[in-house]
Amino acid sequence: TEFCKLAITETKGFARWLVEELEERMPGFDQSLKLNIAGCPNSCGQHWIADLGLEGKKIKVDGHMVDAYYFCVGGAVGQHQAFARPIGYRCAADEVPEAIERLLGAYQAERLPGENLRQFFARHDDARLRNFLAGEEVLAVAARDVSPGPPPRGLEA
Template identity: 40%
Template structure:
């Protein structure tokens, strides 16, 4: 993976080696301005430049069945021009929809449980392939993430802020847990009886764009996978009660000292 090479060489040597292959020096330029919309998930209904609309929807944790894909293709033909896109946030978009036909498309997608206006938990959810299909993973992810979102929807129905929860089955970051509000990295931990169970390490407050940065590791916090819903619910309730004017979960986490973060992230199993 390129990330390991970059970690080994560093950016200066990497650039030098690239310039050797290119045969010329790369020019320096100003840093690009931070994106104000770095986390666009394209979920919802938006206007295109040509006056048509594009309609983005959220499968559950990025998982979509073959029958659903066939239905999406049919709906794209019926309500648009047959063009579909996938996004970097595990979402899908139907393009070129006339405004008068949007409602019909939204209803057709909803019939397949493909939500155009999902809960914040479903909209911000990502999960890697996990142990079901990946030889590197050490935890199950897709089913766990779907369960987690459903639990949070039931337990926190009034939560209406954007919140990105990424579930990763190993340290390799295919689901980018370091840039999530709440990143769960797969692990295996021993239980008191000596058996070993799937678990997660916790990273908080990551993001891209204007106030971006890697998530802060909640040091010493390890939760068993079956405790994930209880733990995330506890974090979000603490956030809502302690936010002290912070405009987002990420901003709140950035405002905490190391000691305050440790207190915020502490876990006492029920």
């Protein structure tokens, strides 16, 4: 890409576009969201320490390779630090705003009183979070690295 020879996806322009899309789609969202985007697994964009982290990938759509992002949730720094957990979901870059809108919409609809995003992510298993992102039941999991067990230690219950 323009900024990094190792990047799989271009993140600077994508991040600006994504923020504009989310602000337009969810003007009344009342929680802070730490969203980090990395263009590759090296994680210079620190997707592992965000509420919602996106890692750049490529996927084949209609016979062509396109930019895509792999989702991780629940990361943080500070008193309740934790690495985000990969949940086995990825989608083409142009589908990311809609997927995040569905996920945050589910949070708004199903959150418990006083529950923040990290607590919501910790309360739901990977399959449920994939379903929120996809807007439907997801039968196939991205093979990269499904979480082997419960959420990492340090997540607020």
